Amino acid sequence: MSYEKRVAVLKQINKGFSADGSALSGAVYLERFGRELTIKVQAAGLAFVKEGRYAVVLAVGDKRFCLALDGSEPLKIADAPSIKDGFSVLVAFIKDGAKPVAFGRCGSSALSDKELLSYLTETEKKGDVPAIPIPVPPVEFPPLAPNVPRAPTVPLPDFPSKEEPNDRAPFREGAVAYDDEAIAESDYFYERVQEGDRNENTAGKGEGKGRKKKGGGNLKEDDNAVNPFLRTKGKLTYYKKVREELERAFQKFPTDTRLMKVFPRSEWVKTENALLGVVYENGLPRYLCVAAEKNGDPPEEMKEHCTFVPESPFSDEKGFYIVFQDADNGAYVNVSES
Numbered sequence: 477m478s479y480e481k482r483v484a485v486l487k488q489i490n491k492g493f494s495a496d497g498s499a500l501s502g503a504v505y506l507e508r509f510g511r512e513l514t515i516k517v518q519a520a521g522l523a524f525v526k527e528g529r530y531a532v533v534l535a536v537g538d539k540r541f542c543l544a545l546d547g548s549e550p551l552k553i554a555d556a557p558s559i560k561d562g563f564s565v566l567v568a569f570i571k572d573g574a575k576p577v578a579f580g581r582c583g584s585s586a587l588s589d590k591e592l593l594s595y596l597t598e599t600e601k602k603g604d605v606p607a608i609p610i611p612v613p614p615v616e617f618p619p620l621a622p623n624v625p626r627a628p629t630v631p632l633p634d635f636p637s638k639e640e641p642n643d644r645a646p647f648r649e650g651a652v653a654y655d656d657e658a659i660a661e662s663d664y665f666y667e668r669v670q671e672g673d674r675n676e677n678t679a680g681k682g683e684g685k686g687r688k689k690k691g692g693g694n695l696k697e698d699d700n701a702v703n704p705f706l707r708t709k710g711k712l713t714y715y716k717k718v719r720e721e722l723e724r725a726f727q728k729f730p731t732d733t734r735l736m737k738v739f740p741r742s743e744w745v746k747t748e749n750a751l752l753g754v755v756y757e758n759g760l761p762r763y764l765c766v767a768a769e770k771n772g773d774p775p776e777e778m779k780e781h782c783t784f785v786p787e788s789p790f791s792d793e794k795g796f797y798i799v800f801q802d803a804d805n806g807a808y809v810n811v812s813e814s
Contacts, residue, residue: 480508482559484580486519486567489589493569493577495521500578504532504565513556517545519567519578528571533592535564535585540592542599561585566592574600665764665801668750669721714806715761722764725752735767735796738785751796754803761803767796781808 488500502519517532530545537557545551545567562583569575574596579589729745735753736742744753744767751767767785768775774782774797786795800809 478508478510480506480559482506482562482582484563484565484582486565486578486580488578489576493523495523502578504580506536506559506563508556508559511555513553513559515543515551515553517551517565517567525569528569530577531568531570531574531596533566533568533596535587535592535595537561540595542596559583564588564592566596568593568596570596570600573597665718665752665766665799665806668747668766669718669725669752712761712803714801715764715803717806718764722752722754734787735785735798737787755800763800763809764803764806765798765800767798770795770797783810 483506484504486500486502486504488494491499494500498521500519500521502517502522505516505518507514507516513536515532515534522530532543532545532551534541534543536559539557541553541556543551543553560583562581562585564581564585564587565579566576566589567578569577574593576589576593579592581587725747726743726745729747729752732744732746732751735744735751739753739755741757742753742755742765744751744765749768751765751769753765753767754761755763755765766778768778768782770784773779774784778797778799781799782797783800784792784795785798786792788794801807802809
């Protein structure tokens with residue numbers, strides 16, 4: 477079976493039929509396989525019409541065809557002559573008469589748009605052009621001109637997960653070995669952890685071994701993991717003292733992420749009256765913290781040692797009063813001094 481293919485470029489005849497007001501352009505593709513002819517009309521930006529309809533008039537050899545155009549599906553002619561010598565085609569708008577929209581031809585075809593329009597008018601009077609539903613807007617849009625740059629695409633950032641997994645271990649592993657280094661006499665952080673523990677009746681006596689039950693490491697095994705490259709200042713004496721009770725608090729109270737904007741390497745939980753937190757350095761606890769949300773002056777028991785930390789660098793309206801205690805010896809620390 478023979479195969480033939482020809483293309484004709486469309487040129488606008490009358491204005492007012494493009495969606496954006498620009499000059500209408502496009503092409504008509506004909507493919508003949510055997511005796512079946514497939515017609516594809518691609519008119520970029522052909523306007524949607526609420527009333528009336530579009531039609532295609534095709535001249536191949538000595539044959540003339542009038543077809544309804546719906547703007548999406550290829551048109552078919554079951555028995556058509558050869559298109560090797562070319563063809564002429566007219567796209568027209570029909571409403572109270574026929575009006576030419578665009579015309580094209582290729583090969584040796586010499587028929588004009590006026591001749592095709594005359595044939596359409598006669599066929600329309602006979603009622604041979606089938607009516608079709610209102611055409612839908614074209615699915616494909618014309619490509620950008622070569623000299624029009626495309627807008628650059630900006631990759632979206634990866635957002636952290638909103639929910640932490642339930643089985644997460646609240647602390648980093650690998651604390652250095654314990655010794656009997658002196659501990660500060662005033663244990664403000666330790667007292668607040670114990671106070672929060674007393675206020676929660678759900679904490680059972682057996683939760684002291686919380687890390688074992690939750691699948692975490694053993695405290696004694698952690699104490700034997702010494703890495704001199706991670707920590708040089710001290711040996712986490714104070715942190716070792718409060719670790720078990722601190723872990724119970726982190727397992728029991730809900731996570732609070734507001735201060736992680738200020739201290740990215742930290743963890744916080746919200747108790748009834750304050751926030752408990754751990755700030756890390758090189759993967760190990762550096763400061764143990766108690767924070768109270770700003771609501772006027774700082775709480776009386778925090779005034780002597782607290783530091784105000786704004787929640788946003790652009791405003792001091794919202795923030796937290798925070799007490800920092802060194803994880804090595806429990807000494808109070810001012811942020812400006814560290």
